[in-house]
Amino acid sequence: MPIRLTIVSLIVLVFCCVGFIQKSNPLEVPTKVPFTVPKGWPEPVYDFKKNPLTKQGIALGKQLFYEVQLSKDGTISCGSCHQQFGAFNSYDHPLSHGIENTLTTRNAPALFNLAWQKAFMWDGGINHLDLQPLAPITAHNEMGESIEQVLNKLRKTAAYRKAFKAAFGDETINTQRMGKALSQFLLTMVSSNSKYDRVMNGTDSFSLPERLGYAIFKTKCTICHSEPLFTDFSYRNTGIPLEPYLNDFGRMTITQLAADSLKFKVPSLRNVEVSFPYGHDGRFFSLMNVFDHYRQSMQVGPTTDPILKNKLPLSNYEIGQLRAFLHTLTDSVFISDPRFAEPGTNTIGKLPIDQHN
Amino acid sequence: MKSVILIILLPCFSMMAMGQTKLAFQMEWNGHQWHPDSSYQNAAGETLQINRLQFYTSQWKYINANNDTIDLTTAHFLMNAFAMASLSLPFDLPKNAKTVLFNVGVEKDKNTSGIQTGVLDPSLGMFWTWRTGYIMAKMHGVSSNAKTAGNRFSYEVGGFEPPFDAVRTIVLNLPSGKGSSNQTIIHTNLAAWFNGKHPIQISQTPNCHNAGKLAMLLADNYATLFSIVNQP
Numbered sequence: 001m002p003i004r005l006t007i008v009s010l011i012v013l014v015f016c017c018v019g020f021i022q023k024s025n026p027l028e029v030p031t032k033v034p035f036t037v038p039k040g041w042p043e044p045v046y047d048f049k050k051n052p053l054t055k056q057g058i059a060l061g062k063q064l065f066y067e068v069q070l071s072k073d074g075t076i077s078c079g080s081c082h083q084q085f086g087a088f089n090s091y092d093h094p095l096s097h098g099i100e101n102t103l104t105t106r107n108a109p110a111l112f113n114l115a116w117q118k119a120f121m122w123d124g125g126i127n128h129l130d131l132q133p134l135a136p137i138t139a140h141n142e143m144g145e146s147i148e149q150v151l152n153k154l155r156k157t158a159a160y161r162k163a164f165k166a167a168f169g170d171e172t173i174n175t176q177r178m179g180k181a182l183s184q185f186l187l188t189m190v191s192s193n194s195k196y197d198r199v200m201n202g203t204d205s206f207s208l209p210e211r212l213g214y215a216i217f218k219t220k221c222t223i224c225h226s227e228p229l230f231t232d233f234s235y236r237n238t239g240i241p242l243e244p245y246l247n248d249f250g251r252m253t254i255t256q257l258a259a260d261s262l263k264f265k266v267p268s269l270r271n272v273e274v275s276f277p278y279g280h281d282g283r284f285f286s287l288m289n290v291f292d293h294y295r296q297s298m299q300v301g302p303t304t305d306p307i308l309k310n311k312l313p314l315s316n317y318e319i320g321q322l323r324a325f326l327h328t329l330t331d332s333v334f335i336s337d338p339r340f341a342e343p344g345t346n347t348i349g350k351l352p353i354d355q356h357n
Numbered sequence: 358m359k360s361v362i363l364i365i366l367l368p369c370f371s372m373m374a375m376g377q378t379k380l381a382f383q384m385e386w387n388g389h390q391w392h393p394d395s396s397y398q399n400a401a402g403e404t405l406q407i408n409r410l411q412f413y414t415s416q417w418k419y420i421n422a423n424n425d426t427i428d429l430t431t432a433h434f435l436m437n438a439f440a441m442a443s444l445s446l447p448f449d450l451p452k453n454a455k456t457v458l459f460n461v462g463v464e465k466d467k468n469t470s471g472i473q474t475g476v477l478d479p480s481l482g483m484f485w486t487w488r489t490g491y492i493m494a495k496m497h498g499v500s501s502n503a504k505t506a507g508n509r510f511s512y513e514v515g516g517f518e519p520p521f522d523a524v525r526t527i528v529l530n531l532p533s534g535k536g537s538s539n540q541t542i543i544h545t546n547l548a549a550w551f552n553g554k555h556p557i558q559i560s561q562t563p564n565c566h567n568a569g570k571l572a573m574l575l576a577d578n579y580a581t582l583f584s585i586v587n588q589p
Contacts, residue, residue: 050470050471051471121487121488123488125488125489126488126489127468127469127489128469128470128471128489130471130472131471131472134472134484134486135486135487137486138486138487139486139487146480147479147480147486148480151480174474174478174480175479176471176472176474179471180472253488253567254488256567256568256569256570
């Protein structure tokens with residue numbers, strides 16, 4: 001009798017254990033999320049096969065994007081300098097703030113349509129989106145933290161162990177997974193719902209100044225700011241003189257070639273209305289400053305782009321129409337999309353006060 | 358039963374017949390064993406002490422008696438002069454190998470395909486985050502000739518794209534008839550960091566933190582650190 005009981009209890013025990021093993025599995029498969037390429041756009045350059053978008057991966061990426069633990073003193077997240085209402089630029093800051101009263105040396109660029117971007121930073125020095133967040137995390141005048149310390153902080157947080165498991169299948173937290181999760185969130189930040197896009201889709205129409213501005217834009221600006229991304233991702237010297245305190249030679253720092261002196265990546269003009277100030281060091285506070293630079297104050301030097309060797313003549317009339325057109329590139333859906341918003345904020349849908357344009 | 362034992366033992370016998378050896382780096386300074394707590398003089402007469410020395414090795418291959426080039430492993434290794442275990446390589450080199458080849462550095466593919474794991478994890482500090490690229494080799498230390506804060510010198514050498522590709526292929530011929538030693542020592546003369554091919558003076562260039570001309574000079578130098586000599 002006792003032997004029988006033992007056998008029965010053993011069998012029951014084994015079944016219970018097997019039940020445990022099977023129970024947790026189905027929950028751990030991340031939910032695939034498709035990536036939609038807007039109509040008429042080129043294929044993205046990001047390799048989604050190596051990092052397929054999942055609901056859990058995107059959610060983890062968003063959590064990391066707004067995580068202040070990424071900085072040494074717990075004061076700064078990615079979202080501190082990449083604010084949604086400015087199309088994820090640093091609102092009204094020529095240079096952004098780092099930890100301990102430091103200042104960066106470049107203007108934080110707006111973030112969108114990153115799946116189409118081959119290289120990152122104003123000098124193109126970073127060649128993969130997954131690697132990009134490591135630069136602000138480790139820079140002494142940004143988040144000032146070591147990668148190892150960031151990983152240790154995340155590993156100590158139960159919520160992150162759970163989130164990494166949900167996104168990647170187990171609780172391992174390493175640099176690669178952190179980068180991939182951040183990329184997943186960043187890749188979903190597609191800005192393709194501006195008035196310009198609606199006009200191109202045939203569901204809206206330009207006003208007269210917008211239409212005239214578009215025509216001027218196509219004759220004077222599209223060589224570099226080419227549609228539909230409004231940048232050709234090239235590096236060019238547009239006659240912005242060297243800033244003597246920053247001594248930033250741009251692309252030349254990466255390639256070490258004199259021919260690349262003072263060249264910087266052509267920024268996209270999507271959401272340009274809300275992403276002031278402009279220029280690699282944020283020296284232009286308004287669109288008017290930029291127009292004045294091109295038609296008047298730019299300094300033509302040996303590496304200045306040949307198409308700008310006679311500067312870029314613009315009449316007051318043209319500037320007025322161009323400005324009307326550029327405002328059609330503001331994507332109000334994107335800058336108020338709750339999918340990208342910092343959790344717990346209630347500023348969604350409110351445009352910043354435009355002090356300069 | 359006998360045949361079973363034979364099947365088990367046969368590979369062992371054949372391994373013994375062929376013979377295998379392990380490779381290990383040994384840090385030296387002009388023929389003497391290098392010690393982390395000793396000061397040394399470089400060719401320019403500058404006294405220095407090294408407090409960090411790491412480099413990647415990869416693409417390990419050997420050439421056999423038939424002149425075939427054979428891959429030993431596809432793995433990358435991070436050699437650290439301050440961690441003895443890292444200096445011994447885990448794979449076997451057949452004793453019929455005439456020549457052993459490896460790269461100092463990390464090839465382009467791993468520099469252009471996002472974040473890697475294992476010894477290539479950027480969190481290990483052998484990676485530039487502000488511009489993509491592995492630090493192929495680094496040497497930090499102090500020297501009174503370094504006109505810098507704390508008299509520190511800091512060489513972090515990288516770059517994976519021409520004309521500033523800092524990866525160097527090392528080709529070392531193995532001495533013939535080297536007997537029964539199970540370990541082959543790769544003598545690593547750290548003095549050559551400063552004069553292997555180009556003279557590097559700490560007083561002139563105490564720092565290297567980017568790809569470019571200086572990194573290429575240092576890379577040419579670290580290509581000359583290694584040798585395998587006849588063991589007694």
